[in-house]
Amino acid sequence: MNNLNNRLEALTPTVLSLVRIVFGFLFTLFGTSNLFDWPIVMGVPTGSWPGWYAGLIEFVGGLLIMTGLFTRIAxxxxSGAMAVAYFWQHQPLALWPIVDPQYGGNGGLPSIAFCxxxxxxxxxxxxxxxxxxxxSRTPQP
Known part of the structure; x- marks a missing residue:
């Protein structure tokens, strides 16, 4: 069992990078949907509050997270934007964050996961x- 733990521990940095890339990419897609109506048409008017600005945060933040540039700040x-999105847009609709509001949920599961x-x-x-x-790598002489 110790051997398995050592192998998994060695893969932790790689898996962390993979999770960051996947979630950053998905977050960027939410942003492009809000800003550019691609790949899904959201129909958010340019400059409208809060949808367009949320899309801007999703697009820029998602790109930064996906590439791993200024990761902690982005x-x-x-994370804060998704907490705000959940409590402003989803939680007032229903208590449970089930994906489909048709079944008594509020559709907030993606916001919670991203957060x-x-x-x-x-x-x-x-x-x-x-x-x-x-x-952050220091040049080697």
Whole structure:
């Protein structure tokens, strides 16, 4: 069992980077939907509060998180944005964050998932395969 733990421990930085990339990419897609109506048409008018500005945070923050550039700061802001989104937009509709409001939920599950994954990234950073890690390497003589 100790051997398995050692192997999994060795993979932790790689898996952390993979989770960061996947969640950053998905978050960016929410932003592009709000800002550019792609890949899904959201129909958010340019400059409208709060949808367009949320899309801007999702797009820019998602790109920063996906690439691992300024990961901790971007993740902090995006986590907060998702907490606000949940309590402003989803929680007033119903108590349970089930994805489909048709079944008595509030559709807030993605907001909660993004909020807590990004909150984790605030403390762990971008991982081994991030621009932050690349920037912090000291040149070897």
């Amino acid at each position: 993740a902090f802001l995006c 807590f994954v990004f909150f984790l990234l605030v403390f762990t950073g971008g991982g081994r395969y991030s621009l932050d890690a690349w920037r």
